[in-house]
Amino acid sequence: MEPRNSKKVLNAQGMRRALRRMASEIVERHGGAEGLAMVGIRTAGVFLAQRLARELEQMEGSSLETGIIDVTLYRDDLKRGRRHPLVQKTEIPFNVDDRKIILVDDVLFTGRTTRAALDALMDFGRPALVQLAVLVDRGHRELPIRADYVGISVHTEREESIIVHMEEMGLEDEVLLVRPQSAESP
Amino acid sequence: MALLIRGGCIVDPTQGIHEVGDIWIDKGRIHRIVLPSRGDSAAAPGPKDEVIEAKGLTVIPGIVDMHVHLREPGYEYKETIATGTRAAAAGGVTTVACMANTKPANDQGAVCQFILAKAQKEGVVRVRPIGAISRGLEGAELAEIGELKESGAVAISDDGRPVADSLLMRRAMEYARTFGLPVISHCEDPHLAANGVMNEGLVSLELGLRGIPRIAEEVMVARDLLLAEWTGCRLHIAHVSSAGSVRLIREAKERGVAVTAEVTPHHLILTDEAVRRWDTNTKVNPPLRSPKDVEALHQGLADGTLDAIATDHAPHGRVDKEVEYELAAFGISGLETLLGLSLMLVHQGTLSLEDWVRKVSCNPAKILNIPGGTLKPGVPADLTIINMERSWRVDPEAFFSKGRNTPFHGWTLRGKAVMTFIGGRKVFHESEGILATTDASVCL
Amino acid sequence: MDRVAQKGWWRKDLLGIQDLSREEIEIILDTAESFKEISTREIKKVPTLRGKTIVHLFYEPSTRTRTSFEIAAKRLSADAVNISVSTSSVVKGETLLDTARNLQAMELDVLVIRHAAAGTPHMLAEVLPASVINAGDGFREHPTQALLDMLTVRERRGTLEGLRLTIVGDIAHSRVARSNIYGFRTMGAKVRVVGPATMIPVGVEELGVEVFYDLKEGIREADVIMMLRIQKERLQGAFFPSEREYARFFGLTLEALKEARPDVLIMHPGPMNRGVEIAPEVADGPYSVILDQVTNGVAVRMAVLYLLTGGARIGVAH
Numbered sequence: 001m002e003p004r005n006s007k008k009v010l011n012a013q014g015m016r017r018a019l020r021r022m023a024s025e026i027v028e029r030h031g032g033a034e035g036l037a038m039v040g041i042r043t044a045g046v047f048l049a050q051r052l053a054r055e056l057e058q059m060e061g062s063s064l065e066t067g068i069i070d071v072t073l074y075r076d077d078l079k080r081g082r083r084h085p086l087v088q089k090t091e092i093p094f095n096v097d098d099r100k101i102i103l104v105d106d107v108l109f110t111g112r113t114t115r116a117a118l119d120a121l122m123d124f125g126r127p128a129l130v131q132l133a134v135l136v137d138r139g140h141r142e143l144p145i146r147a148d149y150v151g152i153s154v155h156t157e158r159e160e161s162i163i164v165h166m167e168e169m170g171l172e173d174e175v176l177l178v179r180p181q182s183a184e185s186p
Numbered sequence: 187m188a189l190l191i192r193g194g195c196i197v198d199p200t201q202g203i204h205e206v207g208d209i210w211i212d213k214g215r216i217h218r219i220v221l222p223s224r225g226d227s228a229a230a231p232g233p234k235d236e237v238i239e240a241k242g243l244t245v246i247p248g249i250v251d252m253h254v255h256l257r258e259p260g261y262e263y264k265e266t267i268a269t270g271t272r273a274a275a276a277g278g279v280t281t282v283a284c285m286a287n288t289k290p291a292n293d294q295g296a297v298c299q300f301i302l303a304k305a306q307k308e309g310v311v312r313v314r315p316i317g318a319i320s321r322g323l324e325g326a327e328l329a330e331i332g333e334l335k336e337s338g339a340v341a342i343s344d345d346g347r348p349v350a351d352s353l354l355m356r357r358a359m360e361y362a363r364t365f366g367l368p369v370i371s372h373c374e375d376p377h378l379a380a381n382g383v384m385n386e387g388l389v390s391l392e393l394g395l396r397g398i399p400r401i402a403e404e405v406m407v408a409r410d411l412l413l414a415e416w417t418g419c420r421l422h423i424a425h426v427s428s429a430g431s432v433r434l435i436r437e438a439k440e441r442g443v444a445v446t447a448e449v450t451p452h453h454l455i456l457t458d459e460a461v462r463r464w465d466t467n468t469k470v471n472p473p474l475r476s477p478k479d480v481e482a483l484h485q486g487l488a489d490g491t492l493d494a495i496a497t498d499h500a501p502h503g504r505v506d507k508e509v510e511y512e513l514a515a516f517g518i519s520g521l522e523t524l525l526g527l528s529l530m531l532v533h534q535g536t537l538s539l540e541d542w543v544r545k546v547s548c549n550p551a552k553i554l555n556i557p558g559g560t561l562k563p564g565v566p567a568d569l570t571i572i573n574m575e576r577s578w579r580v581d582p583e584a585f586f587s588k589g590r591n592t593p594f595h596g597w598t599l600r601g602k603a604v605m606t607f608i609g610g611r612k613v614f615h616e617s618e619g620i621l622a623t624t625d626a627s628v629c630l
Numbered sequence: 631m632d633r634v635a636q637k638g639w640w641r642k643d644l645l646g647i648q649d650l651s652r653e654e655i656e657i658i659l660d661t662a663e664s665f666k667e668i669s670t671r672e673i674k675k676v677p678t679l680r681g682k683t684i685v686h687l688f689y690e691p692s693t694r695t696r697t698s699f700e701i702a703a704k705r706l707s708a709d710a711v712n713i714s715v716s717t718s719s720v721v722k723g724e725t726l727l728d729t730a731r732n733l734q735a736m737e738l739d740v741l742v743i744r745h746a747a748a749g750t751p752h753m754l755a756e757v758l759p760a761s762v763i764n765a766g767d768g769f770r771e772h773p774t775q776a777l778l779d780m781l782t783v784r785e786r787r788g789t790l791e792g793l794r795l796t797i798v799g800d801i802a803h804s805r806v807a808r809s810n811i812y813g814f815r816t817m818g819a820k821v822r823v824v825g826p827a828t829m830i831p832v833g834v835e836e837l838g839v840e841v842f843y844d845l846k847e848g849i850r851e852a853d854v855i856m857m858l859r860i861q862k863e864r865l866q867g868a869f870f871p872s873e874r875e876y877a878r879f880f881g882l883t884l885e886a887l888k889e890a891r892p893d894v895l896i897m898h899p900g901p902m903n904r905g906v907e908i909a910p911e912v913a914d915g916p917y918s919v920i921l922d923q924v925t926n927g928v929a930v931r932m933a934v935l936y937l938l939t940g941g942a943r944i945g946v947a948h
Contacts, residue, residue: 070664072678073668073676073677073678073706073936074676074677074678075678084936084937084939084940086638086657086660086661087661087664087665087933087936088664089663089664089667090664090667090668091667119677120676123671123673123675123676124671124672124673125672386832387832387833388833388836388837391808391831391832391833391834391836391837392648392770392808392837393748393749393770394748394749394767394768394769394770394771394805394808395748395749395768395769395770396769397832399832464749464752464753464756504725505723505725508725508726508727509725509726510726510745510747510749510750510753511747511748511749511750511753512746512747512748512749512768513747
């Protein structure tokens, strides 16, 4: 499964540092963690949101609410003839009205997932503010969307992909840049 | 001038012939059969004689299909006498007996006469009408059976509308016996059939379709056998479909009851599994049964319990079949597949070729007491020339019949009529199509 | 990777439960569980099927099922059109092919059809490029009903594996019974049927169920009891002598219920005849999950609409 033609752009220690730095920036920008809530986008975004929440709790001593969004139902590429992904639960166990929400995703690429997540979030209420935190920004935006907090920016070609592995998935923490495979692979 | 059919394998069980020979036809009748093995010397044809080379082909007495729905008068959109008899000729059939469930029903002499007149004018093969048992096939009052016979009816039957009233059936048998007509019974207890649309069993359970149980047929077979025994009437059971019916008929025959029975090609070949495709062309009455029933039908045919193979040719229009399964009409358009389908039993060894000729030609003629079913010198030269090995694909769009309703669409069959002769005239040739209509002189 | 991808949902149509694999049933139930949350939101709507046209073609009146499908379609933002037809194509002198062509001219994406004639959804599915959902065809199948029943039981019990389900009533004329027999059996449950022999179809044992003619025996140690609605108008006099006698021998009462497990679940596809197949105290009692069934109906139908309009892959993250 481990792709041969891949390059590690972030190791476990790097990921830890990046998340800590992002947490500090959040605290700095908001003058604390008061009134903040983290919402992770399935799948890796959920783990990242939980880790960021833990960092913030350690820094500020108060507990943070977290939620989960599955953007599948809001995607703009559900078309006939293509298979839909399986839908998983969206769980936002708090009222989003007038809250400051930090959306968390692993990779920011075209911006379409973020767009879908924003639409989904709006269906739950009217937050006071929404910000975006991503572990990796790899460029190639197709929508006017930018991240407020970025763990690492990586220059990529369009055909390349970024893979985020985390302990919560049963893997070692790392971020890989994978070049397109040769013709023999499916 | 005479006609010589030269060098074909002649199969005529009525004369014990199954060998290569020549058939001489003169003035529309069989003149002479020349068999070299019996020391007959082959006369050379004269310059004016027509010669048909039949080398490698099989020549049999013309097929008699004793159970056909020609639909005319009344349902000309499904079939007419013209199209139905063309389908017959193309299928190697030289005589069809047509059922009485037309509109109006064939319950009086005038309808019989109309059918015969139409057949003389537009028909291609011989047509023998079957009269109704009851007026309007309503199962209440007897039809004018004496007049029907006088007008040409060869049997009586309420086929399609089984006679539920046992007393009426008793009277019909007594009355028909008076005129020497056989009664053909479509055996089905309408109450037990209970608006069913297919065989009752696991398949109907899974498909959620109302079932017609075997007992709906068997109860009536048992009743009619007892009535025939009681009244002394000749009884013919139409389209036997179940193992129980075969057993009952076999037992009755052993007792000496004057009963004969027929089976259709589709009941010999298909089972109710075919319904799973939701093809309404598998909807037929009696319904396609289980593999066990099919096995019993083969056995019954082989041991002589079942005397005849008949199509129950039931052509329908698109509007009757391209509808919900439960609402679709019952029936299969069968004339053009009779030969190819029933020869499957010969190819697989269930029937000898002679027995097959008995079932499709000799016996039906005998049961209806009509000419045909033999090549004895002097009889009208009705015969079918068959290529036993020809493989062909069933294409309903190429049917002569208006009814395209066949579940055998796309099947590859082995054996095909190459030529069909009525009274010595070629009415069908495989590559030339329908060649002639009959005229008054050959119709009866 | 290919092997994994093939494990998803690939069907164009949902015509019955009988031909679904355990995995396919699980995909639908899991998807339905995810969809349940949407119905609890203030804005009970997601844009997933925006621009899709769903036609509800009902040849048999059914307020419940039709409404449930309609809500499901609307929560997914599809455009739903209802066509109620009181007569079949035959009466109108139309063939089914004509009906199919007319439907296709509407450029529909999904056809939800209920018809008194079994097999009609199959016939239309064969000729229509659109997805076809069977909302009940004759006595044959009612797949979404069985799916919502399975979802309801799975929610309460965690699994269907090894459970004992008893279905009571007119098995012969019940599409709900057939679909549930297939579904619960595929999911590893044991299924029994109970009723007078007039209502137990010939050969039903071949579907892998056990037949009982005594209610108490049939529900002994049952985890789930499913009571079928008795169609009084059609059956009385022919299949059983009277409502009174039916209620006495086959009606589910508190007394009879003592035979079942103490935590037994009571289901009914509705609408109920209180006092005939089910005593009022049972219908409204603590064992009844009949309202859960209604809620789950919408979730299951959303899941089916979602899966049929695109299917699903397993193991592929976005």
